[in-house]
Amino acid sequence: MPANRADRLLWRTACRSPGWLVSLGGVSVVGAVAALLLPDAVARAVDAALAVGDAAAAWSTLVLAVLLVAADGVGELAQAHCAASGTAWLRRRLTRHLMALEMREHRRFAPGDMVSRLSGDAAEAGGVGPLCVQLLTALVVSLGAVVALALLDWWLAVVFLVSVPVALRLAGTHLRRTNDDVAAYQRLSGELSARLLDAVRGVRTIEAAGAVEREVGRVLRPLPALAEAGRGMWRSQAVLVWRAGLLLPAVEVAVLTTAGMGVSSGRMSVGDLVAAAGYVALGMTAIRYGPHLTRLARARAAAARLLAVLDVPTRAGGGRPAPPGAGRIVLCGVSVHGERGEPLLSSVDLVVPEGAMVAVVGRSGSGKSTLAAVVAGLLEPDRGQVLLDGVPLRDLRSDGMGALVACAFERPTLLGATVADAIAYGCDVSSRPSPEALRSAAAAAQVDDVIARLPRGMDTPMDAVPLSGGEAQRFGLARALAREARVLVLDDAMSSVDAATEARLTHAVTSSLPGRTRVVVTHRLTTAARADLVLWLDGGRVRGYAPHHDLWCEPDYRSVFAVP
């Protein structure tokens, strides 16, 4: 086992399908041996032909060729199996790990970055086993070719070993790229994407103005400069190519001249000369695989990037089942810090009686959403604890939480393939709401009329549902209402709907959900007025916790609801 942790991960990845890895090794050995024997067999066949010998040597060529081809074919299959299973293992592991993270830890990674680790880095690291086999095989073949040359005539090996570095030097002197064109190309192509994205965001305006061609012209303005930079890149590559193209012939001429002299002096046969030509090509195999060494370096870097995620501890998660109760929430000395240590909530003590509706109000930045997240169990407080019916939230089984606390957000992400799936998302098969329950949740969330206008109603794929912000909010609300949870947490979940709809929603939330404890973050006066209690937050502290009309006499409280 390697000492480095990233290497250890790579080692375990490579060992995911040991059977295929071993067969890959096996066929690689067979292939390498066949490849090394082939030039000699050809040489013997040539000699036999010139000496008017028999054709047996020719048949051994064919046998070796078949062996070589078969080994390559099986090798390709084994390689794909190894790489695919290693990659998939890493991806599964990473996915499960990411899904088990604490919210707070999860936020440290941008989704795009995670996706690139899942798709790019996992693939890079997953193919490490076959890559190592390939590199080893190439090395063995090259060394074997040098030995074979030496066996033909030791001068051949000497000339080969001397001429390769000279030729490499000749080819490599101009390996510096002209980086200016590359940088310009990248910059301009980024500029082009940014312009296209601008236009895509404004596509409604462009469509309405009938200005497609004009805007196409605007987006494409950097195109000529981009093409010029591209041409520059090709030109500088041309210089590289021409040098690299001389590498093999230079070595070939050197070795074949030596072999030819051997033929002249009678030390070697004509067949040996043919064999020498074959071994020169084989000897260069390792050089052709040189670039693959950077792939190995990339695989190690990728493994390190995967480890950076896998090292983050996952949510501990208690194992306690749901306690009996009706949704009484108690917060004891709850404090939450932000990323830079700034306090978001400072020792909040609170009791929400079962079945009560509490409106959470305050200016932006006063900690309303943080409080909602803490109550919903989405955020573990840094200090203090949250009790639901007497049991700390952190001790509850994480997948049972969905049945106890339901949340709706200002900007919900709707997951699930169809409308029905999106509303029932997260409910396991046994507790999935009936179609009627889904419909009544949709009706309560005032989204049933939107669903009725969809081409296939509840079965419409979510892809095909055009959603405004307000509609998405109401779908999110329906999702929260569909699960009959004890506690309902609404984090500004009705802000984007018009006043009349909001009035109906507030009515649904305040009066038609008897028995459920509701914590509602809101900016609206009407919602606060209808709540049993108002929790007024200011700078992460509780400024007041009383019915709306008791607080209304305070000018500071009234200013919370000011029209911006």
Added chain:
Amino acid sequence: MTGRGLRVGRSSRSSRVVPWRRPAAPGGAWRLYRHALSGCRRPVLVLAAWSLVEGVPGALSGHLLGLAVDRGFAAGRTGEGVFWLALFGAVAVLGALGARRVFAGLGDVVEPLRDALVTAVTRGVLVRGTGGGRLPEGAVVARLTRHVEVVRDVTGGLLVQARSLVVTAVAAVVGLVVVARELAWFVVPPLVFAIGLFVALLPSLVRRQQEVVFADERAAEAAATVLTGFRDVVACGARQQAAGQVVAEVDAQERTAVRLASASALREVVVAVGGYLPLALVLVVAPGLVAAGRMSAGAVVAAVAYLTTGVQPALRSLVQVVGSAAVRLVVTTRRLAEVSVPKPVAETREPSGISGASGFSASFRASGISGTSGPCGAVVVQPPSSPLSPPEVSVRGLTFRWGPRAEPVIRDLDLDLPPGEHLALVGPSGIGKSTVVRLLTGLLPVERGEVLVGGVRVDQVDQRALRRAVALIPQEAYVFGGTVRENLALLAPGTDDASLLRSVAEVGAQSIVDRLGGLDGSLDHGGGTLSAGERQLLAAARVHASAAGLVILDEATSHLDPRAEERVEEAFVRRGGTLVVVAHRLSSAMRARRVLLLDGDGALVGRHDELRARSSLYAHLVDAWHTDVPAPGMVRS
């Protein structure tokens, strides 16, 4: 796209256009690619010419090696052998020189190809528009740009590698046939057979490669969805479900990769038949030919050299390169063809029918849409702040639904918009206000009933005139990277600075423009540091400066505070012309002359106070509005 399996979900903010991923006909990809290459016939010929030079060593090397043996080394004349080998080296230099020229010329083929593809994709994305649905998300755009780069790189790679391999193989075969004609029968038929076999294998390779691409995309999409919506996943207690969905896609991905490999492994048969079989056959028959005196030692060496250093490695690499790169090219080009529009779109749709030529568009010409001759023969440029005479719009029996089973969004709507009208559209969110606006402006085809603009059916009106006469400002303002002037003059290019600044001042965007550094100030992509409200103000100033006679604000002031919103609306009232406001706040309706109320079952038109008396929904809306707007004195005491 149907049949593409599970989509796990989607963020409400970033959303995609519905009818996007139509499976393209395979011919579409080929047509697109051919169109993109159509401009580079000459560079391709130049490339072919240098390829011939590049192929010289392939054709001569075996022969030169044979001569070195026959006349030199085997005959005991070392000097002559070395001479022929030196020539062998010189020919290799010539070939490398050819390769260099080929590379230098690649830019002339590959870069125009990329230009044409970028153009086609950009146009395709913009033409397709929203389809009335949601906006395509940034990731889709990013993927398209990446696809174009893939096509460029792969085309370049193919031109470099595959072309050179073909040249090498052909040159070697030609060289071999010239040196030893008798051997042609043992070399050419297996080679032809092998190539035929490979061509037969290609479709299944393409199919499986495509499966791999799709599986990769689906897995990435599934992961992106649950990772973006992680908070919702946790809140729904769906950690396991979400992980399970991604893992299912990962498993599918693994299966497709293995399936592709088993198809690829068959390519080795091609190498065996085309590369090694001729070699073995030549070696079997050579003794007989040498004995009969029909072949020299040098010819045998030459033939073996052509086969082992020319044909066999070239075929092997060709099969590898074409089997992966070309297949990737096909798959990627197909994806691009789904969204591309190669040829410019005709935005000036000719009016079909005689009525179109008269009526509306004729009245437009009379009103001087683009600077007509004045009484003294001088060109009169339309002052942008005084809009064109607005067209009269009337709607009769308009009905629209999104699908045959869906409830209609709008049913039997009758509406008249006389010139100078100020109408507010009011209704609960999601009721279809934007749909009505799109129907009115001809952006969405009318299903039943008719929309007449200037007495002509909206689909028969001259489109260019229509788009100039009508300006629609959507909720998401279009602000692009460029100068403030470019942004403001989008709808009326060439408008003078004074008019632009007048419009800026009218809508209340003065402080923003000042902060940006005046008209010459520049804006970052996506509006950069501007807030959503500031972007909306710029969009309003732009339309204010245009010549449109009918202006529609589709929640275009939603991010402004009520006072700023009022200022914008008043600026458009002062500007003249017809104004339609899709109301975000009820205050917009109170300012309008008439109100169109949509409530799902039908539509009502009337003055604010009339509707309040006639419609309980409207009264309800008004009440809800009033209770939520505390009287200023009460709050700011």
